[in-house]
Amino acid sequence: MRIQTVTVAGGGTLGSQIAYQTAYAGKHVTIYDINDEALTAAKNRLQRLDASYQGDMHATQADLDETHARIQVTSDPNTAFGNVDLVIEAIPEVTTIKTDFYHLISGIADARTIFASNSSTFLPSQFADQTDRPSQFANLHFANQIWKHNTAEIMGHPGTDPKVIATLTTFAHEISMVPIVVQKEQPGYVLNSLLTPFLENAAYLWGEDIATPQTVDKTWMIDGGAPMGPFATIDLVGLRTFFNITQERQGDNPAFKKTLAKVQQMIDDGNLGLESGHGFYTYPDPAYQQTDFLA
Amino acid sequence: MRIQTVTVAGGGTLGSQIAYQTAYAGKHVTIYDINDEALTAAKNRLQRLDASYQGDMHATQADLDETHARIQVTSDPNTAFGNVDLVIEAIPEVTTIKTDFYHLISGIADARTIFASNSSTFLPSQFADQTDRPSQFANLHFANQIWKHNTAEIMGHPGTDPKVIATLTTFAHEISMVPIVVQKEQPGYVLNSLLTPFLENAAYLWGEDIATPQTVDKTWMIDGGAPMGPFATIDLVGLRTFFNITQERQGDNPAFKKTLAKVQQMIDDGNLGLESGHGFYTYPDPAYQQTDFLA
CATH class of the missing domain: 3.40.50.720 (NAD(P)-binding Rossmann-like Domain)
Incomplete structure (x- = not known):
């Protein structure tokens, strides 16, 4: 057919x-x-x-x-x-x-x-x-x-x-x-099977004060040649959606306690990502799209 | 100074x-x-x-x-x-x-x-x-x-x-x-803290016959706008290095048994990635760099 x-x-x-x-x-x-x-x-x-x-x-x-x-x-x-x-x-x-x-x-x-x-x-x-x-x-x-x-x-x-x-x-x-x-049933299919833990791991680096969101995004953009890094992606997904998914997966994991609290604080402050104009970046014209971001 | x-x-x-x-x-x-x-x-x-x-x-x-x-x-x-x-x-x-x-x-x-x-x-x-x-x-x-x-x-x-x-x-x-x-000691710094689990998760999808390497790479390239997917990256890193790192991290994890065995088989067959001219892709001019790869 x-x-x-x-x-x-x-x-x-x-x-x-x-x-x-x-x-x-x-x-x-x-x-x-x-x-x-x-x-x-x-x-x-x-x-x-x-x-x-x-x-x-x-x-x-x-x-x-x-x-x-x-x-x-x-x-x-x-x-x-x-x-x-x-x-x-x-x-x-x-x-x-x-x-x-x-x-x-x-x-x-x-x-x-x-x-x-x-x-x-x-x-x-x-x-x-x-x-x-x-x-x-x-x-x-x-x-x-x-x-x-x-x-x-x-x-x-x-x-x-x-x-x-x-x-x-x-x-x-x-x-x-x-x-x-x-080819087999897989929660998250292909894309989210890769993207979800990737965004979580990036958020952890910020949540534990290991690196700033901008530093993490620069690294991924330079060494991976990608047009945006994980924090820009979280802004696109939306902080609330990202929080809900991470809470579901890592809510019981003490390693993610600080990270989840920091995401929650951003949501409480109205920094929801692209949809609210503010998240890890400010929109329109977020810093990661400026020519000097990788300089 | x-x-x-x-x-x-x-x-x-x-x-x-x-x-x-x-x-x-x-x-x-x-x-x-x-x-x-x-x-x-x-x-x-x-x-x-x-x-x-x-x-x-x-x-x-x-x-x-x-x-x-x-x-x-x-x-x-x-x-x-x-x-x-x-x-x-x-x-x-x-x-x-x-x-x-x-x-x-x-x-x-x-x-x-x-x-x-x-x-x-x-x-x-x-x-x-x-x-x-x-x-x-x-x-x-x-x-x-x-x-x-x-x-x-x-x-x-x-x-x-x-x-x-x-x-x-x-x-x-x-x-x-x-x-x-x-800002704090972190094994893998920023890049490998993100890249290592990302490549592992991708390899798992292939190891468990959930998706082919080319399917996974296409997904990441289309939805993330990246110039290459995780399997092209594993080829670049080299299958031996990737095996050693994954063995170290996941060698005791039964979920990775099939995946590690499949990587080992590729190494035994001489498919070491870019360095040997064969890996998940064939070099030079690997398929993922062809214009019809994402068609």
């Missing part, structure tokens, strides 16, 4: 980016969300993405118009899920919400439909048996700013049909993603 | 790069090594560095000639250490060799001379008391390809005089390094 029609369930930050990118690549897309308010918010997100595609992808006005023309929105489950090749689930990371959702669409979807979850935190085996088609279920995970960070991590559970993985891999290529096939 | 004269002890790969960079920046440099054979090898290394400085740093023939004219070599300890502002020790990472060396130079060096160790693995507190001047002793650590990876990690022990740290910081700037001041 070749995927031509896609329903994205959930029109939040990632959901609207997935819908936009998929339609931009020529597929017909439906965004499903629970009510008109959520759908209006989704439509506003789609409008705001135009500027990014114009700036970063050199999209013409015709490209944008065609993209929007290929996207419809609905809060009617039968319209959304009754006759579609692929459902990409991008709803809240709450077990009961996802369970209810998979029960709902299992009663509606055509036998051919593949179900894929964009979940960052759940493994596909945790929901496969909540669907009526475990062999047609896998995770398909996108990164924020999908048009630039164009990886699609594809991860099945032990019961996923290899043909479904192949279909999702082809689909990823067709929507200009680089498919990242994760 | 401002550093004008420097003796680099040990004319190996790093020692000769440190000497060359220091002389290139205008300082007067002596390379000390144990016998004429070692000194001849050092001189050959210095000659071979010319091409890198011409290619990467746009050095003129006059720049190269002046650099070589500022470097002398000797195996006589009195000539090397009797009257110099700074000694940079870049000798083998063997406790007894370093201990003997610090005993030797303590009996020769002028009272003003600062001793600095380029050691990757030892902390300055491990040798400070083997010198006659613990307060004038710190680590000063350079990366391979010093002219491009121009960090100088500066790390004192608790007894190092802050003025010595300041002098070394100024010296680092003067020889076109970015000083990376490590």
Whole structure:
């Protein structure tokens, strides 16, 4: 099967980016969300993405118009899920919400439909048996700013049909993603398996007063040739998200006590990273993007 | 004190790069090594560095000639250490060799001379008391390809005089390094504190058949904007060095058993990385440097 029609369930930050990118690549897309308010918010997100595609992808006005023309929105489950090749689930990371959702669409979807979850935190085996088609279920995970960070991590559970993985891999290529096939279930897929401990280790160097954030970032940028260091990345991720993940992983580890307290203090002071304009750097025009930063 | 004269002890790969960079920046440099054979090898290394400085740093023939004219070599300890502002020790990472060396130079060096160790693995507190001047002793650590990876990690022990740290910081700037001041003793300084677990985590994903090396590298390059991924970096570090470090850190960890066995197999097969022309990639022109790698 070749995927031509896609329903994205959930029109939040990632959901609207997935819908936009998929339609931009020529597929017909439906965004499903629970009510008109959520759908209006989704439509506003789609409008705001135009500027990014114009700036970063050199999209013409015709490209944008065609993209929007290929996207419809609905809060009617039968319209959304009754006759579609692929459902990409991008709803809240709450077990009961996802369970209810998979029960709902299992009663509606055509036998051919593949179900894929964009979940960052759940493994596909945790929901496969909540669907009526475990062999047609896998995770398909996108990164924020999908048009630039164009990886699609594809991860099945032990019961996923290899043909479904192949279909999702082809689909990823067709929507200009680089498919990242994760061959076994792995929390964090590839990217977060590397990034999460990397950011933690960097934060520890600052938390224990071993080196300043700027010193750490300079080191990584010079010796690794990277465009930004780990503290700039934490600003991008957001201090609150970084705190929650690190608390979950290292909350019981005494070695991280000082580090977590310092991150908490920054959050209490309103230094949330890029989103608040202040974090380890001040935005816009953070120091690490200045030409003299590595001098 | 401002550093004008420097003796680099040990004319190996790093020692000769440190000497060359220091002389290139205008300082007067002596390379000390144990016998004429070692000194001849050092001189050959210095000659071979010319091409890198011409290619990467746009050095003129006059720049190269002046650099070589500022470097002398000797195996006589009195000539090397009797009257110099700074000694940079870049000798083998063997406790007894370093201990003997610090005993030797303590009996020769002028009272003003600062001793600095380029050691990757030892902390300055491990040798400070083997010198006659613990307060004038710190680590000063350079990366391979010093002219491009121009960090100088500066790390004192608790007894190092802050003025010595300041002098070394100024010296680092003067020889076109970015000083990376490590404020407390930290094994691995900044760079290896981040890089070592990062490479380990990447190797684990391959060792456990979760993702291929090329998949992992693509992910890091796309989502982090880096010019190379962790497996390309392991090739550069060398599989043997990577194995030794990982064995030391994770040899007792059952989670790394398969990974270590797979690295060992690659070494047994002669796939040592860049140095042997084969590792996770084939050299020259490895796949990750091709334009279609991220397509």
